[in-house]
Amino acid sequence: MAESRENWGSKIGLILAMAGNAVGLGNFWRFPYVAASNGGGAFMIPYFFALIVIGIPIMLVEWSIGRYGGKHGHGTLGPMMYLQAKKAMKPKKAIIVGALCGMIAFGVTILVNSYYNHIIGWSLGFAVSSLTGGYTGDPTGFFANYIQDPKNLVFWVLALIFLAVAVMKGIQKGIESWAKIMMPVLYVFGIILGVRALTLGSPVDPDWSSLAGLNFIWNPDFSQLSWQSAIAAAGQIFFTLSLGMGIIHNYASYLQPDEDIITASVATISLNEFAEVILGGTAVIPIAYAFLGPEGIKGSIGLAFMALPNVFSTMTGGGIFGAMWFFLLFFAGITSAIAMYNYLVALLEEDAGIERKKGAWIVFIGYLIVGAPIALESILTKSANLVYFTEVDNWIGNYILIVLGLIEIIVIGWCVRDSALEEMNRGGLWKVPKWFFRLFHQFLTPVTIITFLVFFTRDYWLAGNFKIVPSYIAEIPEFAIWVNLGRVVVFGVLLIGFIQSYKSIRSKYRAEIDANKELAK
Ligand code: PFF
Numbered sequence: 001m002a003e004s005r006e007n008w009g010s011k012i013g014l015i016l017a018m019a020g021n022a023v024g025l026g027n028f029w030r031f032p033y034v035a036a037s038n039g040g041g042a043f044m045i046p047y048f049f050a051l052i053v054i055g056i057p058i059m060l061v062e063w064s065i066g067r068y069g070g071k072h073g074h075g076t077l078g079p080m081m082y083l084q085a086k087k088a089m090k091p092k093k094a095i096i097v098g099a100l101c102g103m104i105a106f107g108v109t110i111l112v113n114s115y116y117n118h119i120i121g122w123s124l125g126f127a128v129s130s131l132t133g134g135y136t137g138d139p140t141g142f143f144a145n146y147i148q149d150p151k152n153l154v155f156w157v158l159a160l161i162f163l164a165v166a167v168m169k170g171i172q173k174g175i176e177s178w179a180k181i182m183m184p185v186l187y188v189f190g191i192i193l194g195v196r197a198l199t200l201g202s203p204v205d206p207d208w209s210s211l212a213g214l215n216f217i218w219n220p221d222f223s224q225l226s227w228q229s230a231i232a233a234a235g236q237i238f239f240t241l242s243l244g245m246g247i248i249h250n251y252a253s254y255l256q257p258d259e260d261i262i263t264a265s266v267a268t269i270s271l272n273e274f275a276e277v278i279l280g281g282t283a284v285i286p287i288a289y290a291f292l293g294p295e296g297i298k299g300s301i302g303l304a305f306m307a308l309p310n311v312f313s314t315m316t317g318g319g320i321f322g323a324m325w326f327f328l329l330f331f332a333g334i335t336s337a338i339a340m341y342n343y344l345v346a347l348l349e350e351d352a353g354i355e356r357k358k359g360a361w362i363v364f365i366g367y368l369i370v371g372a373p374i375a376l377e378s379i380l381t382k383s384a385n386l387v388y389f390t391e392v393d394n395w396i397g398n399y400i401l402i403v404l405g406l407i408e409i410i411v412i413g414w415c416v417r418d419s420a421l422e423e424m425n426r427g428g429l430w431k432v433p434k435w436f437f438r439l440f441h442q443f444l445t446p447v448t449i450i451t452f453l454v455f456f457t458r459d460y461w462l463a464g465n466f467k468i469v470p471s472y473i474a475e476i477p478e479f480a481i482w483v484n485l486g487r488v489v490v491f492g493v494l495l496i497g498f499i500q501s502y503k504s505i506r507s508k509y510r511a512e513i514d515a516n517k518e519l520a521k
Pocket of ligand 1: 339
């Protein structure tokens with residue numbers, strides 16, 4: 001049964017939903033610590049380079065693949081990429097390309113959300129604690145205790161129920177209506193926090209002011225430039241713009257066939273970058289810098305959940321600002337996670353004929369299962385190491401997105417070529433010029449991604465990420481079991497994803513794939 005395809009209700013709803021998809025925990029939780037631990041200002045140089053050379057061209061590609069796929073009744077990436085690849089190669093090769101892309105999107109939407117939903121739950125829990133003064137006693141230790149206490153999983157389950165109910169209502173009444181409420185509130189909270197950050201002065205050390213924090217992020221120290229920061233920047237661009245995940249395509253599949261995707265892509269990117277660079281950059285980094293100084297700011301997962309509660313507990317009016325910060329994270333997380341949730345519900349609708357309401361509950365149970373190891377690790381080992389989370393994120397949240405981006409740009413830029421440009425430009429108020437397509441889609445973007453991927457792989461190798469006991473847990477080798485559990489799950493989900501996508505494409509296009517086999521005989 002084909003999915004009964006809805007459309008977006010209004011232009012503003014579409015833009016806010018897409019912005020909601022892109023603006024997420026990546027902007028406020030991930031960006032500050034990735035930027036701070038990769039050289040601050042020096043990180044911003046490859047960051048803007050990657051935004052222009054990778055972010056903009058791939059965003060355009062994903063919108064157009066999605067709109068085209070939607071026109072043919074598809075909301076998932078396998079069949080969408082099959083349709084593209086088929087323009088340039090035999091169906092029996094195209095099905096492999098489609099199945100590989102579908103596999104990655106399947107893996108990402110299941111596994112990124114397996115930990116992401118937990119961060120949304122933590123945000124809600126921490127928002128409540130800000131208002132009730134929960135973390136005032138020991139703000140830094142609060143996080144570790146929080147994730148070891150099974151009672152707190154209630155916030156995770158609440159977040160999942162929220163997502164299920166919202167997705168069940170469909171595109172216009174669910175996703176679009178929530179984006180219209182949550183996105184404006186998120187921007188208002190971000191602006192208030194940004195203003196508060198800049199008026200902080202130097203509460204702890206005269207050398208650490210919020211303005212010095214701005215300097216740290218905006219004044220590059222060129223000696224800090226490295227391949228490692230460039231790779232981190234490219235990874236951040238993929239993550240923050242939701243590229244290489246299948247969820248931009250899925251939202252674009254609910255467009256009308258001639259709707260302007262150029263303006264919409266530019267709007268999505270602009271809203272995302274405003275949230276990330278201006279709000280994430282000025283709200284979080286200067287606050288953290290003013291209280292923690294240049295070294296303290298280089299936290300990891302902890303920056304948002306350990307360092308900032310510490311700050312809020314000493315700041316005047318910290319309870320309110322803390323609540324605002326964690327609600328901001330919560331809204332940002334929900335409006336993104338809803339996109340992955342919807343992807344899987346669309347997949348069940350399209351490939352198994354399961355109606356939306358039932359699908360939403362199946363996905364709910366699925367997320368409880370795949371999210372369980374994250375919770376279990378902290379509860380059973382009484383630690384806050386989160387190595388299962390780290391391992392899954394290393395491969396699925398960082399690495400594989402770039403692989404999908406590469407396949408897409410090669411298919412569009414090198415295989416489909418000029419007709420892909422025509423498709424992209426259809427209905428556009430502005431058009432992507434031919435020279436831009438030649439320079440970016442056909443040359444700079446693929447070449448840059450290939451280069452990054454080579455260095456990325458080398459870096460992971462050198463960092464000891466391929467070892468049975470990866471180097472990042474060298475001091476806690478007994479945690480190798482959680483790392484390897486993560487690897488088994490990643491591998492297993494990808495394998496299922498490949499088979500699922502292959503079958504999905506084959507069941508829809510059996511006639512032409514088989515006809516082609518006949519010819520080949
Ligand atoms: N662009 C999103 C972000 O920055 O958080 C990426 C994302 C992650 C979307 C996880 C959806 C999701 F469930």
